[in-house]
Amino acid sequence: MINNYFTYLSQKYASKWLVYAIDLAIVLTTFVAVYFIRFNFTLNFDLNQLFIQLPFILVVSGLSFLVVGSFKSVIRHTGFTDVVNLFKSISLMTALTIAFILVNKATNLISGFTIPRSILVMHALLSFVALSASRLLFKMLFNHLKCKLMRTKRVLIYGTGDTGIATYNALINNTKLKFQVVGFIDDNSNKKGKSINGIPVLQKGKLTNTYINSENIDEIIVVSDNIKNDNLVSLVDLDAKVTKVPPIEQWMNGELNVQQIKQVQIEDLLGRPPIEIDNPNLQNEFRGETILITGAAGSIGSELVNQLSNFDVKELILVDQAESALYDVQQDLKRSGKYNFIAIVADIRDGLRIDSIFQNHKPTMVFHAAAYKHVPLMEKSPYEAIKINVNGTKLLADTSSRYNVKKFVFISTDKAVNPTSVMGATKRMAEMYITCLQKESKTKFITTRFGNVLGSNGSVIPLFKKQIENGVPLTLTHKDITRYFMTIPEASQLVLEAGTMGKGGEIFIFDMGESVKIFDLAKNMIKLSGLRYPEDIDIKITGLRPGEKLYEELLANGENTLSTYHKKILINKTRELDYNKVKSEIEELCITNRFQNNNIVMKMKQLIPEYRSNNSDYERFDKRVQIYKKVKGVSEDISDKTYSNL
Structure with a gap:
C-alpha cells in the first residue's frame, strides 16, 4: 500500500513537464551562478546584458531538451542512459548558443548581443553537474523515504x-x-x-x-x-x-x-550438475512410431509420456490400472493441445487384455514402467511382487516378441543389484527373463537401471515434505543410509536415450554421481523450509525396514561396464546365464500358488545366488544355506531338493 502511494505521488507530481520546468530553472540558475563565479562573487558585470541573455538561454535550452527528450525519463529510476541524454541536451544547447553568437556577429541581428566564451564553457559544465545531481538527489530521497516507511x-x-x-x-x-x-x-x-x-x-x-x-x-x-x-x-x-x-x-x-x-530446491543439492540430453537422433528414432507405455500414470511413466508427446510419434498408448491418475495424465495432454494418444485402463497381468491391446493398436515400441516398488510392502507379499514385477513383465515381453515389436525398454532399479529384498529380487528376475527372451526373439530387449527418483510417488522427498508441513519429526530408518538420486526428467531422458542406442540384450546403468546421505538430505529440507533442526523439527531414527539396504549399488558382484557415446550411460556386463534353465524356472515360478511365500522366496534365492535378505524374516534361509555349505564343505549353488529340505 505504501509502495503504491509512492508510485502515485511520483506519477502525479513528478510528471515529465514538471521535470522539464525544473530543468529549465536549473539551467537559468546555473547561468546566473556562472556570472557570480566569473566575477569573484561580485556584481561587477552588466546586469542589463544578463537580463537580455537569460531569455535567450531559456529558449535555447528549452528547445534542446525538447529535441533530446532528457526530461521524459522516470527520475526515481535514473541510470547511465539518462545521464548520457543530459549530456546530449547540454551539448546541443551550447552548440546552438555558439552558432547563434557567430551568426549574430556576422549579421548583427541583435546589436551588441554576445556571451563570453568562458561563460558558455563554465555554464555547460555547471549545468550538466547540477542536472545530474538533481536527479541523483531525488532518487536518493525517494529511496530513503521508501526505506523508512517500507x-x-x-x-x-x-x-x-x-x-x-x-x-x-x-x-x-x-x-x-x-x-x-x-x-x-x-x-x-x-x-x-x-x-x-x-x-x-x-x-x-x-x-x-x-x-x-x-x-x-x-x-x-x-x-x-x-x-x-x-x-x-x-x-x-x-x-x-x-x-x-x-x-x-x-x-x-x-x-x-x-x-x-x-x-x-532440494534438486539443486544433488552433488552433481544436472544431466542433460541433447540428441537430435531422438526425433528420428520416435518419428512415426506407435509407442505403448505401461505405468503411464506413474512418476516415470507420466514423464515419459510428456517427453514422447513432443516427438512426431504416430500414437501413444497409455496403459495403467490406476484410473484416476491416468485420467489426470490424459487431461494434461489435452490441455497441452496433444491428441495423438489413447488412454487404456488395463492390468499387465491380464494376458488376454494385453494381447487385445497389441492386436488393436499394433505398437512398434514398448516402454515398460509398471511395477510394484515399495520394498517393505513387497517383503510381506512376495506373490504379488512376482505377479506384477515378474509375470507382468513376462506377459508383456512375450506379447511384444509375438507381435514383432521393434524395441522393448524395461525400466529396472539399482535395488536389483545384489538384492536384499523381495522387490529387488523380482526386478532382477525380470531382467534375467527378458535377457533370456532376447536369444529367441526379433524384438530388441533393453534394460535400464537407475536409483531413487526425486519427488516420485512414495519416495522420501514427498514423505519429508508432508512431515514438515504437519510439524512432526522426520522419520529416517538409519543415520548412515545413502541413496543415489536423479530427477524425474533426468531419469526419463536417460531412458529414452538408452532406448535409442540399445541394440538388444543390454542392461544400461546411469552415472548418478555420488550417493547422497539421507540424513543430510533431511536436514537440508528442514532448512529450505525456513525451519531449524532440531529446534523446530527433529529427525527420528526408526531402524532399517525389512529388505532395506544401508546403501545401494550400481553393479552386482562380478559385473563390470562398457562405455557408450554418452558419458552418463554405461553398459553393464552381467554374468552368463543358462538361458533355457533360467527361463523355464521363471515361468514355473510365475504360476506358484499365492500362499507359498516361503517357497517363492527360496526359489528366487536359488535363481539369484547374490540375493541375500536383510533385516527380513527370510534371512533364515540364507543362514541355513550357509550352515549347510559349511557342514557339507560345498561352495557351489545348492540344488532344488536341498532348498526344499531347508
Whole structure:
C-alpha cells in the first residue's frame, strides 16, 4: 500500500513537464551562478546584458531538451542512459548558443548581443553537474523515504558477472518490495576489496552466521550457474534464506523479474550438475512410431509420456490400472493441445487384455514402467511382487516378441543389484527373463537401471515434505543410509536415450554421481523450509525396514561396464546365464500358488545366488544355506531338493 502511494505521488507530481520546468530553472540558475563565479562573487558585470541573455538561454535550452527528450525519463529510476541524454541536451544547447553568437556577429541581428566564451564553457559544465545531481538527489530521497516507511529486505548476491549486475538492477528497480543489496560474494580473490556500484565485493570466507546475524541479512541470492555443490550446501547451512536466479534463457523478454527468483530446491543439492540430453537422433528414432507405455500414470511413466508427446510419434498408448491418475495424465495432454494418444485402463497381468491391446493398436515400441516398488510392502507379499514385477513383465515381453515389436525398454532399479529384498529380487528376475527372451526373439530387449527418483510417488522427498508441513519429526530408518538420486526428467531422458542406442540384450546403468546421505538430505529440507533442526523439527531414527539396504549399488558382484557415446550411460556386463534353465524356472515360478511365500522366496534365492535378505524374516534361509555349505564343505549353488529340505 505504501509502495503504491509512492508510485502515485511520483506519477502525479513528478510528471515529465514538471521535470522539464525544473530543468529549465536549473539551467537559468546555473547561468546566473556562472556570472557570480566569473566575477569573484561580485556584481561587477552588466546586469542589463544578463537580463537580455537569460531569455535567450531559456529558449535555447528549452528547445534542446525538447529535441533530446532528457526530461521524459522516470527520475526515481535514473541510470547511465539518462545521464548520457543530459549530456546530449547540454551539448546541443551550447552548440546552438555558439552558432547563434557567430551568426549574430556576422549579421548583427541583435546589436551588441554576445556571451563570453568562458561563460558558455563554465555554464555547460555547471549545468550538466547540477542536472545530474538533481536527479541523483531525488532518487536518493525517494529511496530513503521508501526505506523508512517500507519493509526493506537486506540481501547478498552470490556472483559478480553480468547475471549478478542484472540481478542487482532488477532488485533496486523493483516497485513491490524494497531490496537493499549489502554486498556481492565472489570466489575470485582478485576481486577482494573492490566494489560494484558502491556495493562491496566480499570473499566467500566472510560468510559466517556471525556476519549474517550482525548485518541482518535476510536472503542470499545465487546468480552463478557453476557454483560448486559444497558451496551451495554451505550457504543453505547459514541463518539466511537461499534463493536462486533462473538461467538467462528463462528470463522474460530478456529481463529478470524478481518474481522469477525462487528458493533453492532440494534438486539443486544433488552433488552433481544436472544431466542433460541433447540428441537430435531422438526425433528420428520416435518419428512415426506407435509407442505403448505401461505405468503411464506413474512418476516415470507420466514423464515419459510428456517427453514422447513432443516427438512426431504416430500414437501413444497409455496403459495403467490406476484410473484416476491416468485420467489426470490424459487431461494434461489435452490441455497441452496433444491428441495423438489413447488412454487404456488395463492390468499387465491380464494376458488376454494385453494381447487385445497389441492386436488393436499394433505398437512398434514398448516402454515398460509398471511395477510394484515399495520394498517393505513387497517383503510381506512376495506373490504379488512376482505377479506384477515378474509375470507382468513376462506377459508383456512375450506379447511384444509375438507381435514383432521393434524395441522393448524395461525400466529396472539399482535395488536389483545384489538384492536384499523381495522387490529387488523380482526386478532382477525380470531382467534375467527378458535377457533370456532376447536369444529367441526379433524384438530388441533393453534394460535400464537407475536409483531413487526425486519427488516420485512414495519416495522420501514427498514423505519429508508432508512431515514438515504437519510439524512432526522426520522419520529416517538409519543415520548412515545413502541413496543415489536423479530427477524425474533426468531419469526419463536417460531412458529414452538408452532406448535409442540399445541394440538388444543390454542392461544400461546411469552415472548418478555420488550417493547422497539421507540424513543430510533431511536436514537440508528442514532448512529450505525456513525451519531449524532440531529446534523446530527433529529427525527420528526408526531402524532399517525389512529388505532395506544401508546403501545401494550400481553393479552386482562380478559385473563390470562398457562405455557408450554418452558419458552418463554405461553398459553393464552381467554374468552368463543358462538361458533355457533360467527361463523355464521363471515361468514355473510365475504360476506358484499365492500362499507359498516361503517357497517363492527360496526359489528366487536359488535363481539369484547374490540375493541375500536383510533385516527380513527370510534371512533364515540364507543362514541355513550357509550352515549347510559349511557342514557339507560345498561352495557351489545348492540344488532344488536341498532348498526344499531347508
